[in-house]
Amino acid sequence: MASKVTFIGAGNMAGAIIGGMIESGFAPQDITATAPSDDFLAPLRERLGIRTDTDNDAAVAQSDVVVLAVKPQIMREVCEKMRDAVQARRPLIVSVAAGLPAETLEHWLGGDLPLVRCMPNTPALVGAGAAGLYANAKVDEAQRRLATELMEAVGLVEWVEEEALLDAVTAVSGSAPAYFFLMFEAMEEAGVKLGLPADTARRLAMQTALGAAKMALASDKPPAELKRNVMSPGGTTERAISHLEDAGLRRIMEEAMTACADRAGEMAEELGKR
Template sequence: MTRHITFIGAGNMASAILGGMVDSGYSREAITASSPDESQLAALHERFGIQTTTSNVDAVKQADVVVLAVKPQLMKDVCTELHGTVQDTRPLIVSVAAGIPADALERWLGGDLPVVRCMPNTPSLVGSGACGLFANPRVDADQRDLATTLLGAVGLVEWVDEESLLEAITAISGSGPAYFFLVFEALEAAGVKLGLPADSARRLALQTAAGAARMAQQSDQSPERLKRNVMSPGGTTERAVHCLEDAHLRQAFLEATDACAQRAREMAEEFGNR
């Protein structure tokens, strides 16, 4: 039986997930999106052929799954609006909002509901996402599989048994694309300094990153071993890597991810106490 899925919010992440579902063969008739922005809804209907409405309450009445894809600062008001309806219909709640604990979502929605929190990342917009998922104790095996199908439509899915580990996922994959974009910036600038045209430096940096990622995904060797395979003794790569090590690149990543995880914990406390 096809489950009806409603998206509250029609922004980029909702569009990416529902688009991935449609592309993978999920029934368009079983997907609804709700938003106060009629232009967003019109674009989604035109592109994917799904149902749309400006009423959140109407949207969730027939839903087996409700995907909460609104900004964190709006989440409490949205959940309060949906409280009465979801207490009657008992759907699976899936939240893609950063920083809001599952128990806060459940409390705002009236309690005793199955809730899945997920931490997606922006490459989901191009079908290459990485998403961490956590389920509260009221999520059954079938609902867990459904959440995997939902988020798996736009990339890799990793479940964690402790909600606090979503902070680590935020630090590694949630915020991780920005780290790589920073590296792309730095390589492009270095290429320009060495005499390359900016557009050539950018293309070379991006293709090199894409190729390295693909090699790492397809190889049974560790990243450390793959790195060593490129480093001839006394060669150019060895000297470059030693420069990066001497600049304490590893420590910089440790400090950056620690700072990111700490901010995720602070956000959870801020939103969860509302």
Template sequence: MHKTIVFIGAGNMASAIFGGMIDGGHPAESIIATSPDDTLLTPLRERYGIRTNTDNAVAVSEADVVVLAVKPQIMCQVCEPLRDAVQDRKPLIVSVAAGLEAATLEGWLGGELAMIRCMPNTPSLVGAGASGLYANPRVSAEQRELAGELLSAVGLVEWVDDEALLNAVTAVSGSGPAYFFLFFEAMEEAGVKLGLPRETARRLALQTGFGAASMALKSEHEPAQLKRNVMSPQGSTERAIQHFEDAELRQIVEGAMQACAARAQEMAKDFSK
């Protein structure tokens, strides 16, 4: 029998996850999505065949897994009214909200719960996500496997043993798509200055990024070796890479990611107050 998965919140991330689950064979009737506005739920029922409910507590009363998929700013007001239903049912709790620590969420829901925090990223919306997961000590091996299957519906899943490492995950993959979008933007602008039409420069930059990532994922070589494979001695690529190195690109990237991780840690402290 398939587990009943309840999504508290029916936005883009939630629909990406349960859409991927259904594509992977999970029965739609075992998925419930909630929202206070039924007009948001109607198209999801029609498209995916899932069940929906405008009452979070009623939905939770039959849940094996509850996925918390609302914005961090409103998570407390969503969770506290669910305390009794969650404590009666004791489902696995999976949070995809950034910056909210497991202990904070547990406190709002009454404590003593199996809790998994997930840091997904926006490419999950197109099935190409990268998610970092942390499980508290009450999560069983079966629940851990179930959560991995749930999040792998939208991409790669990597587990961390220390919750604090989710800040590093945020710096690498959670915020990482924006780094690449900035790089694509810069490549497009440079291409235009070199004489290419803007649309041509954009398509070439985006396809090159897609191709490079695809090649790196499939290759037995690490990125450093793949980089060297493109570089001919005293050639044009070598000249470009040397310019990046002289401009201390590595230090710029490290500094940006350190700032990102530090801000994620600050946000967690703010939300816990």
């Protein structure tokens, strides 16, 4: 029997995951999305053919999986209001909300529940996401597979066995799209100073990043070797890479990502106290 999945929240991330699920073979009639107003639900219902409801309890009562996809700031209120329905049904809980620890979410929902925390990133909106997942001890193998299927519908999935490592996932992939957007911005500005039109420099930079990522994913060689393969001794690439190394790019990235991971841990503590 197919699993019934309910999304609590109908924002962009929920819509992206639902769309990917349907493309990967999930039946629309097995998916429900909820929101306080049908104004938020109608576009999803019309575009994807899923079920919708403004009553969280009613939707949860028929679900095998409940995906928590509301903003962290309102999560406690949402969870506590549907606690009885969740305890009666005892579904797998999957949270895509940043910063909220599994123990806190489980407590708000009444406790003793299988729960998976997911750290997705915004490229999931175009089916090219990268997500880190963590499961508490109550999640069985079948539920892990199901959580994997849900998130693989919009990209790559990697499991971590310690919840604290989701802070590292935040630094490596969750926040990382912005790192690359900054790089595109800087490359465009440099290209303009070198004489290119801004839109030409932008498209060349973005397409090159896409190509480099595809090459790296398709190869069994580490990035260091792929980098060397592009560099000819005494050539243009070698000079550019030497300049980046001399300018401390590795140190800058390490410091930035450490700051990101530290802030993720701080936010988890702050949100958990609310």
